[in-house]
Amino acid sequence: MVGLSMILLIAFLAVFAPFVSPYPKHAGVFVNFAEASQPPSLRYLFGTDVFGRDILSRIFFGFRFSLMMGAVVLCLVVPPGVILGLIAGYFKGSWVDTVIMRITDIFVAVPPLILALAICSVLTPNIFNAMMAVSLMWWPWYCRLVYGLSSSLRNEFFVEAAELTGAGRVHILFKEILPNCVSPIFTKMSLDMGWVMLIGATLSFVGLGVQPPKPGLGTMVADGRIYMPDQWWITVFPALAIMIVVLGFNLLGDGLRDLFAVEEV
Amino acid sequence: MSESLLEIKNLHVGFDIYGGHLKVLDGVNFAVGKGEKVGLVGETGCGKTTTMKTVMRILPIPPAKVRNGEVFYKGKNLLRVNLRKVRGVKGKGISMIFQDPTAALNPVFTIGRQLMDVVRYSTGADRSGDKIRNRAIGALKDVAMPDPERILSNYPIQLSGGMRQRICIAMALVTGWEFLIADEPTTSLDVTIQDQVLRLLGNLIEEKGNSTILITHSLGIVREWTDRVYVMYAGNMVEASPTKELFSKPLHPYTQGLMKAVPKLTGEGMAEGVTGRIPNYLTPPAGCRFHPRCPHVMPICEKERPPFFDVGDAHQVACFLYKE
Amino acid sequence: MTEEIVIAKDLKKHFHTSRGTVKAVDGINFSIPEGEMLGLVGESGSGKSTVAYTIMGMYRPTAGEIHFRGQDISREARKRPKALKKEIQIVFQDPGSSLNPRRSIKQILELPLKVHGLLTNKSGTQQVERLLEMVELPLDYMYKYTEAIGGGEKQMVAIARALATNPSFVVLDEPTSALDVSVQAKIINKLMQLQKELKLTYLFITHDLSLMRNVATRVAIMYLGKICEVASASEFFRNPVHPYTQMLLSSIPVVSEEEEQLKPKKVLSRGEIPSPVNVPPGCSFHLRCPVKKEFCSQDDPEMVTVGEDHIVRCHLFS
Numbered sequence: 001m002v003g004l005s006m007i008l009l010i011a012f013l014a015v016f017a018p019f020v021s022p023y024p025k026h027a028g029v030f031v032n033f034a035e036a037s038q039p040p041s042l043r044y045l046f047g048t049d050v051f052g053r054d055i056l057s058r059i060f061f062g063f064r065f066s067l068m069m070g071a072v073v074l075c076l077v078v079p080p081g082v083i084l085g086l087i088a089g090y091f092k093g094s095w096v097d098t099v100i101m102r103i104t105d106i107f108v109a110v111p112p113l114i115l116a117l118a119i120c121s122v123l124t125p126n127i128f129n130a131m132m133a134v135s136l137m138w139w140p141w142y143c144r145l146v147y148g149l150s151s152s153l154r155n156e157f158f159v160e161a162a163e164l165t166g167a168g169r170v171h172i173l174f175k176e177i178l179p180n181c182v183s184p185i186f187t188k189m190s191l192d193m194g195w196v197m198l199i200g201a202t203l204s205f206v207g208l209g210v211q212p213p214k215p216g217l218g219t220m221v222a223d224g225r226i227y228m229p230d231q232w233w234i235t236v237f238p239a240l241a242i243m244i245v246v247l248g249f250n251l252l253g254d255g256l257r258d259l260f261a262v263e264e265v
Numbered sequence: 266m267s268e269s270l271l272e273i274k275n276l277h278v279g280f281d282i283y284g285g286h287l288k289v290l291d292g293v294n295f296a297v298g299k300g301e302k303v304g305l306v307g308e309t310g311c312g313k314t315t316t317m318k319t320v321m322r323i324l325p326i327p328p329a330k331v332r333n334g335e336v337f338y339k340g341k342n343l344l345r346v347n348l349r350k351v352r353g354v355k356g357k358g359i360s361m362i363f364q365d366p367t368a369a370l371n372p373v374f375t376i377g378r379q380l381m382d383v384v385r386y387s388t389g390a391d392r393s394g395d396k397i398r399n400r401a402i403g404a405l406k407d408v409a410m411p412d413p414e415r416i417l418s419n420y421p422i423q424l425s426g427g428m429r430q431r432i433c434i435a436m437a438l439v440t441g442w443e444f445l446i447a448d449e450p451t452t453s454l455d456v457t458i459q460d461q462v463l464r465l466l467g468n469l470i471e472e473k474g475n476s477t478i479l480i481t482h483s484l485g486i487v488r489e490w491t492d493r494v495y496v497m498y499a500g501n502m503v504e505a506s507p508t509k510e511l512f513s514k515p516l517h518p519y520t521q522g523l524m525k526a527v528p529k530l531t532g533e534g535m536a537e538g539v540t541g542r543i544p545n546y547l548t549p550p551a552g553c554r555f556h557p558r559c560p561h562v563m564p565i566c567e568k569e570r571p572p573f574f575d576v577g578d579a580h581q582v583a584c585f586l587y588k589e
Numbered sequence: 590m591t592e593e594i595v596i597a598k599d600l601k602k603h604f605h606t607s608r609g610t611v612k613a614v615d616g617i618n619f620s621i622p623e624g625e626m627l628g629l630v631g632e633s634g635s636g637k638s639t640v641a642y643t644i645m646g647m648y649r650p651t652a653g654e655i656h657f658r659g660q661d662i663s664r665e666a667r668k669r670p671k672a673l674k675k676e677i678q679i680v681f682q683d684p685g686s687s688l689n690p691r692r693s694i695k696q697i698l699e700l701p702l703k704v705h706g707l708l709t710n711k712s713g714t715q716q717v718e719r720l721l722e723m724v725e726l727p728l729d730y731m732y733k734y735t736e737a738i739g740g741g742e743k744q745m746v747a748i749a750r751a752l753a754t755n756p757s758f759v760v761l762d763e764p765t766s767a768l769d770v771s772v773q774a775k776i777i778n779k780l781m782q783l784q785k786e787l788k789l790t791y792l793f794i795t796h797d798l799s800l801m802r803n804v805a806t807r808v809a810i811m812y813l814g815k816i817c818e819v820a821s822a823s824e825f826f827r828n829p830v831h832p833y834t835q836m837l838l839s840s841i842p843v844v845s846e847e848e849e850q851l852k853p854k855k856v857l858s859r860g861e862i863p864s865p866v867n868v869p870p871g872c873s874f875h876l877r878c879p880v881k882k883e884f885c886s887q888d889d890p891e892m893v894t895v896g897e898d899h900i901v902r903c904h905l906f907s
Contacts, residue, residue, distance in 0.1 A: 157687040161750070164645055164666055165701045166674040179691035308769035309740075425861050426633070455632035456796065457858035460840035482769060485799075485842025512844060526774035528799040530826060530841070530848040535774040535803055542739055 040233055047233035049224065055233060058215035059241045065216045066245055069131055069200040070193040076135040081142025082185065086173045088143065089150025101147065104140040112137045113199065120208035127200075127216070130209040134199055138192070145188055149181045183256075191253035194246035201242050217242050269296040269337075270444060270476050271320070271359075276334030278312075278319055280546075281327065287546035289315055291500040291554065293334070294573065297444075297476050302467075304487035304508065305480045306523075307497035310543050313480050316497075317446050319344075321361055338444070360437035364449035366429035370421040376432055377401060377417030380439070387440040404435040409465060427458035434466065445470070448480045463490055484527055488512050493579070496520050499544050499554040505573065506580040516582045518559045553585070561586055592658075593620040594790055595644070595758055600653035602636075602643045609866040613639040615814035616653070618892075621807075623757070626784065626791040628805030628822070630798055630837075634862045635811040637794045641762045644792070645679050657758065675705050678751035682763040684743035688735045694721075694746055695731040701753040720749040724779060741772035745779070752783065761793045765800075777804060798841055802826050807898070810834050813865060813873040816892075820899035829853055831901050832878045872904065880905065 040047040046055035088100040112134075119133035153159060154177065162176050201218030203209035210216025212223065217238045224234030278290040289312050297303045307313045318324045320336050320343060336343045338358065363369045371379060380401040398417070405413035408431040421429055430450060437445060447466065451459035467490060470477055479491055487494050487508065494511050496504040496519065504517040515521045519539060526538025541558040544550050550557050556566040565585050573581040574588060602614040613636045621627045631637040642648050644655055646666030655663045657677065662669055681687035688697055698720050699713040709716065718728050724745040735743055744764060751759055761780070765773040781804060784791060793805060801808050802822060809819040810833065818831040829835050836856040843849055860877035863869055869876050875885040882904060890904045 157681050157683065158689040160647060161679070161681065161687050161747075162689075162700060164647070164674060164679060165750075165754070166671050166704045167700060168704075171700075171704075175692070175696075176689055179689070182691075308771065427861055455862070456798075457632065457836055457840050458861060459842075460858050483842060484770070484844045488844055489842050523770060524844065526771045527844050528774075528777075528797070528803045529845065530799055530802050530843055530851045531845075532802045532823070532826070535777060537778060538771040538774050540775075542741075 039231070046237040047231075049220075049234045050227065050231075053215075055220070055237050058220060059217065059238060062215045062217040062220060062238065062241065063245065065127060065204075065210050065214070066197045066200060066242070069127065069134075070196045070249075072131050073135050073138060073196045073200075074189055074192060076131070077139040078142055078185070078189065081139040082146050082178070082181070084139075085143040085146025086150045086177060086181075089147045089152075090154050090169070090173055090177065092147075092151040092154070100143070104143045104147075107137055107140040108144070110137060113202065116199065116203060117206070117208060120203060125208040125211060127204075127210050127214075130200060130203045133203075134196055138196065141192075142185070142188070145184060146181055149184060150177050153177045153180055187253050187257045189253075190249050190256055194249035194253075197249075198242065198246055217245075270299050270301075270339060271295075271297045271478075272337045273316065273320065274335045274337070276316065276319065276336065277332040278315055278324070278329060278334075279332055280329050285547045288549055289500045289546050290319070290334075291549070292570070293497075293500065294502055295495060297478060299476055300474045301493060302470060302477045302479065302491045304491035304494040305478055305497060306482065306484060306487050306494060308482055308523075308543070310499075311497045312500040313497050314448055317361065317448060317478070317480065321359065321446065358442070359444045359446065360440055360442035361446040361448065362430070362433045362437050362450050364452050366426060366433045366453070367421065369433050370429055372421055374420075375417065376419050376421065376424075380404065380417070380432065380436060383436045384439045400439055401435075404439045405432070407438055407469065408432070408435045410435070425458075426454050427462060430454060430462055431465065434462070434469075438469070443475055445475060445477045446480070447477060449482070450479075451486070452481070452483075459486075466490075484512075484523060496523075499549065500546070501554055501570070501583060502573070503555065503583045504581070507578065510578065510580050514580075516576060516580070516587060517555075517584050518561055518586075519555050522560075553583075592623050594623045594658050595792065596620040596654075596656040597640075597644070598654045598656070600640070600643065600655060601651045602639050602648055603651045606866070611865045612814050612868055613865055614643065615868070617811070617814075617816050619809055619816065619819065621758075621790055621792060623790050624784070624788055625806035626793055626804060628793045628795065628801035628808045629811060630795055630801060630808060631811035632796055632837075632862060634813065634865055636814040636865070637811050638762055640811070641679065641760045641792065641794050645677065645760055671705070675701075675754040676756050677758045677760070678754065678756040679760040679762060680744070680747050680751050680764045683767055684740060684747045685735070687747055688743055688750075690735050693732055693734055694738075697735075697746065698731075698750055698753055701750060705754055707754060716753075720753055723752065723783070724749045739772075740768050741776060744768065744776055748776070748780065748783075752787070752789075755787070756789070758790045758792070761791055763795050764793075766795065766797070773800075780804075798837060799843070810837070813862060813868055815873060816902065817874070818899075818901045818903075820896070824896060824899050826851065828896065828899070830895055830899075830906065831903050832856065832880055832905075833874050836877075836879075872902075 044054045044056065046059065048054055084100050088097045091097050115137045116130065116133040119136070120129055123129040159172060159176050162172055200209055201216070201221070204216040204218030205222045207222065210219045212219055220238035221235050221242070224231070224238070227234050273293055273295040276290050276293040280287040280289060293312070293316055295316070305313050315324065319331060322343065331344060381397045384397045384400045401417065402413045405416055410416055410428065410431055450466070451462055454462060463486065479487070481487060491508050494506055494508050495502050496517060498519050504511070504515070504520050511520070515524050522539035525536035528535050539558055544554055544557070552568045553566045553571050556562045559566065563585060571583045571585050573583050576582055576587050597617060597619050600614055600617050604611040604613060617640065619627060629637050629640060639648065643650050646664065646669055649665045650663050653663070654661055657673070662673060666674065695714070695717050698717045699708070702708045702713050702716055714731070717731055721728055721730060726742060726745055730738065735746070765776055768776065777800070780791070783789060793801070795801060805822045807819060807821050808825045810817045810831065812833050818825070818829070818834050829838055835853045836858050839852050839855045840858050841852065843852065856879055859879070863876065869886070871884070871886040871888055872890050875881045878885065885904050890902050890907055892900045892902045893907050895901050895906050
């Protein structure tokens with residue numbers, strides 16, 4: 001529940017950023033050297049950065065990038081991963097299973113961040129390419145999760161019953177097996193949101209994700225690095241923001257897991 | 266009737282769940298005398314296992330809650346006794362064997378290890394390894410296990426269901442039981458093996474003069490192996506009687522329904538017996554819990570819960586039909 | 590004479606494992622005339638469920654044949670014509686696992702109709718209602734999920750599902766073993782009623798002989814992959830001759846004196862069923878047989894007739 005409230009709050013802030021942030025224009029190109037590098041005060045709750053931009057407002061806008069990254073990556077990653085996992089699990093023991101799972105293994109073997117960095121450095125660094133890169137190494141995990149579920153579910157009597165009645169394979173995969181995988185998939189998705197966002201922030205931090213002057217949270221942390229520890233607010237607040245978002249999703253994921261576990265009992 | 270070794274008085278046990286409170290046991294009264302073999306018959310969900318778990322203090326206390334009632338064993342109220350002391354009582358006094366021997370045995374330890382652990386815990390840890398081992402072998406011999414030394418080094422998965430159940434009996438044996446609670450000990454076994462295991466249990470009980478509660482949903486087993494029977498429905502005892510009498514004269518409508526529903530070798534077909542379902546424990550019926558399904562229901566049944574009425578030789582029925 | 594719609598000829602199903610070959614079903618023969626019920630009785634390890642699954646096509650027979658209405662169907666279900674799947678259905682033992690917990694009862698009952706194109710209009714509501722009525726379940730159960738209903742009711746749904754396509758042959762794999770006795774009575778009576786109304790043929794797998802006494806037309810006893818004795822129900826219980834049958838019958842706990850009288854003289858059950866990987870030589874029962882002779886450990890007996898419609902596989906009679 002706590003997780004859910006946190007996420008809802010953040011989502012709200014992200015969506016309505018232009019309306020709720022005190023200084024919406026600061027998210028874009030904006031310079032006000034007169035107010036630059038102000039510590040947190042009543043006027044600028046989180047202070048301003050070296051360009052005079054209000055950190056709090058930029059964080060709200062930054063949430064947009066983070067959430068978008070998470071959402072887009074998961075949308076790209078979950079359908080193919082799940083479908084391949086279903087198929088591989090159902091045909092466990094056959095060549096279909098071997099082919100799919102070996103491909104999965106190959107992708108899993110590559111350290112995710114390295115792959116993302118490699119891809120992003122080859123292509124133009126921007127948030128879209130960052131999302132592509134992260135997606136590319138994220139899908140195998142869904143495939144594996146569903147593979148495990150699917151291969152054990154296929155032996156259940158209700159699947160057997162459907163087959164004996166003559167149901168086709170498509171029906172069995174999507175109407176009999178998949179509904180029983182939904183809870184673990186959703187739990188994983190909410191836990192993953194946190195991770196994806198963290199990786200996105202990391203990519204931005206090293207300059208391969210959200211490019212300045214856009215207010216990506218990771219970018220903001222990077223920007224403020226050199227001003228530590230004097231103008232600590234420039235880095236610390238965005239970092240805290242990242243932490244809160246990730247924590248929120250983790251709590252949500254835990255909550256979901258517990259909810260589904262009770263259901264099964 | 267011999268003095269009661271175990272006596273349960275007016276036990277009320279409930280479970281707190283997400284949607285409310287399940288009022289499962291609704292005033293259970295139950296007594297077992299020394300040397301008696303008492304059967305407890307009831308269908309799934311009637312509360313027989315809950316009752317026994319309460320006696321053994323192995324109910325998971327939240328969400329379960331003992332709301333009222335007492336359980337006396339040899340005069341002591343088991344529910345009030347400190348948990349550690351109860352373990353001592355349990356270990357040396359009351360033993361329990363469960364329905365599924367496969368689940369009762371740890372698959373990753375050998376039989377010998379598990380059996381010797383039980384010996385060690387129940388008789389104090391100071392015995393030498395050899396003495397413990399010999400006791401274990403002795404117990405295995407008592408339950409007619411072939412080749413006991415070899416069995417000690419086997420894993421449960423290498424043995425059949427019947428053998429596993431016999432090992433569970435052996436584990437109960439080594440604690441020197443005076444009182445055995447057997448919860449559906451043969452339900453998961455084949456009928457020929459069931460016969461062997463029950464005969465074995467019967468012999469052991471006769472030898473030691475112990476008291477036993479045999480929980481089952483099989484009326485046939487109760488008829489062959491018990492002296493006295495309690496019939497349980499939805500958290501209440503509805504009938505208590507010496508075994509012979511129950512089968513020649515079942516009085517409670519539920520008991521009668523059950524008897525009719527059992528398939529018989531005479532080939533007379535099975536009457537539907539009892540229509541309807543067991544009640545929802547969240548909102549159990551008022552008055553007699555059986556009244557919604559009873560073919561002889563009367564107005565009073567919907568309002569008051571019938572107590573046990575005496576109907577003759579140690580035969581009691583909780584039904585207003587027998588009020589006088 | 591009624592047509593025999595299901596015939597098994599020397600059916601075998603062996604499983605090859607690292608520890609040896611499990612001869613789950615090792616040469617069984619039976620035939621079931623239309624409208625009758627054959628009770629296949631055995632303890633665990635006898636192979637009775639394997640027989641059921643092989644007939645359904647869940648396993649491919651290792652040897653032997655299965656005939657349905659004269660057609661040879663000795664193949665896996667995948668290789669069988671779709672139309673056949675309409676005709677042969679199965680009810681499994683545990684309704685909790687044979688019904689998908691994530692599908693509503695309406696979806697479960699509609700599936701066989703959809704697969705075989707039997708839906709009369711887009712939504713199968715009316716047909717599902719008819720099915721629910723047939724098994725005496727309330728119509729509003731359509732939208733429920735299986736976790737909301739009891740074991741007996743779940744099994745009724747499983748039965749309704751099996752009958753949705755109007756099959757002629759239904760395999761019942763211990764349909765009431767997991768249920769309480771009063772629920773069992775209701776389900777069995779319903780099955781018998783439906784058998785009469787819809788002219789169904791049943792193969793009833795069970796370990797419960799008392800139950801068979803009340804419902805089967807003929808009874809066959811299995812032990813370690815082979816059939817020991819087959820007879821009509823009344824003959825079977827009046828005059829059981831195979832030593833294993835007698836052992837089984839005398840071990841059944843009964844509830845009345847009259848039944849006690851009907852049981853054969855007490856044959857104390859001894860020993861346990863050997864593992865099907867290590868089938869004893871000769872007659873597979875000889876290690877436990879109270880009346881075994883010399884040659885019982887050497888030769889496997891053949892089936893012989895000992896009475897009208899009564900065959901036994903035992904050296905005592907050959």
